Amino acid sequence: MPTWTIHHGDALAILPALTGPADLVIADPPYNSGGRTASERTSMDTRTKYVSSGSARKGAQHDLAGFAGDNRDQRAFTVWLAMVLTGALRLAAPGSSALVFTDWRQLPATSDALQAAGWTWRGVVPWHKPTSRPRPDGFRPACEYVLWGTNGQPYRHAPTVYLPGLVSGSQPRGHGRRHITQKPVDVLRQLVQVCRPAGTVLDPFAGAGSAGVAALAEDRSYIGIELTEHYADIARQRLAGWQATGAD
Amino acid sequence: MPTWTIHHGDALAILPALTGPADLVIADPPYNSGGRTASERTSMDTRTKYVSSGSARKGAQHDLAGFAGDNRDQRAFTVWLAMVLTGALRLAAPGSSALVFTDWRQLPATSDALQAAGWTWRGVVPWHKPTSRPRPDGFRPACEYVLWGTNGQPYRHAPTVYLPGLVSGSQPRGHGRRHITQKPVDVLRQLVQVCRPAGTVLDPFAGAGSAGVAALAEDRSYIGIELTEHYADIARQRLAGWQATGAD
DNA sequence: AAGAATAGTGAATCTACAC
DNA sequence: CGTGTAGATTCACTATTCT
Numbered sequence: 001m002p003t004w005t006i007h008h009g010d011a012l013a014i015l016p017a018l019t020g021p022a023d024l025v026i027a028d029p030p031y032n033s034g035g036r037t038a039s040e041r042t043s044m045d046t047r048t049k050y051v052s053s054g055s056a057r058k059g060a061q062h063d064l065a066g067f068a069g070d071n072r073d074q075r076a077f078t079v080w081l082a083m084v085l086t087g088a089l090r091l092a093a094p095g096s097s098a099l100v101f102t103d104w105r106q107l108p109a110t111s112d113a114l115q116a117a118g119w120t121w122r123g124v125v126p127w128h129k130p131t132s133r134p135r136p137d138g139f140r141p142a143c144e145y146v147l148w149g150t151n152g153q154p155y156r157h158a159p160t161v162y163l164p165g166l167v168s169g170s171q172p173r174g175h176g177r178r179h180i181t182q183k184p185v186d187v188l189r190q191l192v193q194v195c196r197p198a199g200t201v202l203d204p205f206a207g208a209g210s211a212g213v214a215a216l217a218e219d220r221s222y223i224g225i226e227l228t229e230h231y232a233d234i235a236r237q238r239l240a241g242w243q244a245t246g247a248d
Numbered sequence: 249m250p251t252w253t254i255h256h257g258d259a260l261a262i263l264p265a266l267t268g269p270a271d272l273v274i275a276d277p278p279y280n281s282g283g284r285t286a287s288e289r290t291s292m293d294t295r296t297k298y299v300s301s302g303s304a305r306k307g308a309q310h311d312l313a314g315f316a317g318d319n320r321d322q323r324a325f326t327v328w329l330a331m332v333l334t335g336a337l338r339l340a341a342p343g344s345s346a347l348v349f350t351d352w353r354q355l356p357a358t359s360d361a362l363q364a365a366g367w368t369w370r371g372v373v374p375w376h377k378p379t380s381r382p383r384p385d386g387f388r389p390a391c392e393y394v395l396w397g398t399n400g401q402p403y404r405h406a407p408t409v410y411l412p413g414l415v416s417g418s419q420p421r422g423h424g425r426r427h428i429t430q431k432p433v434d435v436l437r438q439l440v441q442v443c444r445p446a447g448t449v450l451d452p453f454a455g456a457g458s459a460g461v462a463a464l465a466e467d468r469s470y471i472g473i474e475l476t477e478h479y480a481d482i483a484r485q486r487l488a489g490w491q492a493t494g495a496d
Numbered sequence: 497a498a499g500a501a502t503a504g505t506g507a508a509t510c511t512a513c514a515c
Numbered sequence: 516c517g518t519g520t521a522g523a524t525t526c527a528c529t530a531t532t533c534t
Contacts, residue, residue, distance in 0.1 A: 106373040108356035124352040125387045126374040126414070134410045138401065139373045139396055142413020148387055154504080157385045162530065165390020166305065166376050194386065282503060285522065291525045298503045310501095318503095351503065381502045388530090392503075421501065422534060429503055 002198070003213055004222040004239045008232040011084050011204035014225045021156070022200025022223070024192065025098040026211050027085070027097065028183060030070035032077045033105040040075030046070050050180045064180050065230050067207070068148050078109045078116070084204050091202060095155035097194045100147045101127075107145050119149030127187055128168040143184035146191060155196055165194055176248070178208035178234055183199060188214030209235030213242050250446070251415050252460055252470040252487045256480040259332050259452035262473045268339030270471070271403070271447025272440065274459045275333070276431060280325045281353040290319040293418035313478050315455070326357045326364075332452050333379050334366035337451060339400055343403035345442045348395045349375075349431070355393050364422040367397030376416040394439060402446050411441055424496070426456035426482055433496060436462030443468050457483030461490050 007014045030046075046066040072080060085098065092098070098119050102110040107124075115121050124147040132142040146167075169184035171177070192214050195201055201215040206224030208231055215222040216239065226232040242248060255262045282297040284287035294314040319327060333346065340346070346367050350358040355372075362370050373394040378462040380390040394415075417432035419425070440462050443449055450465040454472030456479055463470040464487065490496060 016288070105369075108359050108373070121353075123387050123389055124355070126376075126391055128374075128414050132413060136408045136410065137405045139371050139411045141371055141414035143372070143374055149321050154385055156506095160384045160529085162384065163384045163387045165380060165388035166374070279503060284505080287523070294503090302500095318501075326504055377502080379530095381504060382528095383531065386505095389522045418532065419502075421532095479509075 002215075002216050002221040003220055004216060004224070004243070006168050006206060006209065006212075006224045006226060006232050006235050006239070008226060008229055010227055011057055011225045012080075012087065015084070015087030015091065015204065018202075018223065020202070021093040021096075021200070022088070022194035022202035023093050023096045024186070024201045024220070025085070025088040025092055025096070026191065026201055026203050027098065028101040028181070028203075028205050028207065028211070029081055029084070029104050030067065031101075031181075032070055032072045032074070042069070042073055043241070046180060064178070065228065067180065067228050067231065069184045069227060074106070074109055075184055077106065077175070078113050081110065081113035082116040085113060085119060087203060088202060089118050089151060092151045093155075093196075093199075094152050096151050096196070096199075097122075097154065098147075098149040098151075099125075099191050099194070100149070102145060102147060103144050104141070107147070110147055114147055116147045119148065119151060121149050122154065123148045123165075125164070125191070126166050128166060129170055130168060131170040148194070157197070161193055164190060167191065178238070179210075179231060183210050185210050185214050185217070188219055192218045192220055206235050207231055209238045212239050213248050216242055250464050250467055250469040252472070252491070254454060254457065254460075254472045254474060254480050254483050254487070256474060256477055258475055259473045260328075260335065262450065263332070263335030263339065264320070266339055266362050266450075266471065268450075269341040269344075269448070270339045270450035271341050271344045272443035272449045272468070273333070273340055273344070274439065274449055274451050275336070275346065276349040276429070276435070276451075276453050276459070277329055277332070278315065278453070278454060279349075279351050280318055280319075280320045281351055282318070286321075288319070291340075294318050294428060310425060312426070313476070315428065315476055315479065317475060322354070322357055325354065326361050328362035329358065330364040330389070333361060334368060336450060336452060337366050337399060340399045340425065341403075341444075342400050344399050344444070344447075345370075345402065346395075346397040346399075347373075347439050347442070348397070349392060350395060351392050354387070355395070359396055362395055362397045367399065369395065369397050371396045371413075373412070373439070374414050375431075376414060377418060378416065379418045396442070403443040404418045406443070412438060415439065426478060426486070427458075430456055431458050432467070433458050433461050436481055437466055440466045440468055454483050455479055461496050462485045464490055469496060
């Protein structure tokens with residue numbers, strides 16, 4: 001029976017206190033890349049930045065809380081993310097994997113942070129969002145990216161698993177949506193397969209706990225860390241509800 | 249009536265002699281990323297490096313020539329590609345685009361080169377290859393990437409065009425295959441749409457001329473540069489054949 | 497329907513060289 | 516001359532797609 005825990009606090013403070021081992025680190029950090037100017041990136045709040053114009057700016061359809069930690073410049077982002085991933089590597093079992101979400105703008109910085117932290121970069125899995133907004137006279141920004149790294153040689157599964165090179169799924173909408181940058185559980189369930197069966201998933205940026213739902217659904221245990229108390233509570237309620245009812 | 253030219257020689261030598269303007273620069277450079285050891289990367293020929301064990305190594309069906317320029321280390325790759333893209337930017341009309349192919353390993357270096365050369369990075373379009381090789385206990389390396397940059401503010405089309413955020417297509421096989429790293433014409437035709445209608449596509453690494461076929465098919469003119477005389481000849485024959493018969 | 501291909505990779509084996 | 520190590524080479528392997 002897989003178990004779960006949500007810690008409330010800063011990943012940099014919580015990670016050194018944990019003991020592990022973790023068999024998969026799945027991280028969805030604040031991308032620090034929304035907004036077009038430096039001042040927009042560092043001063044705007046996350047609701048204004050990430051919710052497309054027409055909703056949050058002029059009276060919204062949804063009323064999701066913002067989140068902290070999204071106002072670093074690119075150098076600070078790289079160093080900060082490397083520190084978090086270093087803390088996660090300390091807990092990671094040999095052969096375990098790290099999966100780090102990023103967008104196209106921060107992909108190079110994220111790959112630097114992953115490797116600076118000591119993980120071996122093994123590949124990139126694009127996440128295709130079919131419902132992304134079209135862009136006039138240009139290529140639609142339809143993908144985010146999952147960077148895959150391992151702690152040494154990758155864990156050998158028995159039986160061998162073959163995982164996709166591209167995942168597809170739309171962001172949750174309506175009342176299933178709990179966080180501005182929420183990832184679909186279907187996508188996360190595919191990604192969690194790289195974790196050792198019955199192993200433990202460590203998530204330093206738990207948000208509303210989608211990775212936890214995916215982990216439990218795939219029979220992995222889950223340890224989440226979330227900075228914003230509001231979301232830590234939401235994640236706890238959601239995971240408790242999942243274990244009680246099997247529904248999200 | 250769109251026109252075409254293939255120049256035989258090194259892009260760094262040919263680009264300064266051209267006058268332009270170009271409305272789209274499409275570049276498929278040698279990725280310099282195959283091989284696992286330093287000596288494999290720098291000494292192995294491209295056929296041995298990229299054609300998988302079952303074919304070229306033990307008696308192949310196809311017998312494609314190798315190509316030059318695939319033995320740089322990553323720093324040299326970055327600097328060299330930046331030089332080529334700088335030469336291309338000089339010819340690029342204001343608002344024109346650059347599209348640069350790369351793989352996941354070289355994506356960060358390629359984005360550095362694109363921006364160092366003075367292009368504004370606008371996005372990434374993953375190219376999904378359905379026939380990619382599976383990878384045991386990991387995520388299949390199923391995508392290559394197209395980096396999109398512009399010379400200043402992007403050209404505004406009239407009427408507005410909406411381009412995909414993800415392209416999919418398999419490498420040509422059988423007798424339609426002329427180059428080890430050939431890109432599918434269907435994919436290139438989608439990408440060429442970002443070029444001003446009836447504009448000119450500049451291709452510093454023409455290879456077997458697939459981008460030229462795509463350009464002509466979409467009513468754009470084409471200027472290609474190819475280092476290997478063997479492939480320059482193939483590209484000339486192919487483009488002449490396309491204009492004569494409308495078939496590839 | 498059968499066969500062959502894939503901008504690979506991990507493990508096993510072999511080789512060269514220093515001590 | 517045996518031994519250990521690093522680097523190079525060879526081998527085996529895989530699932531989806533395309534001819």
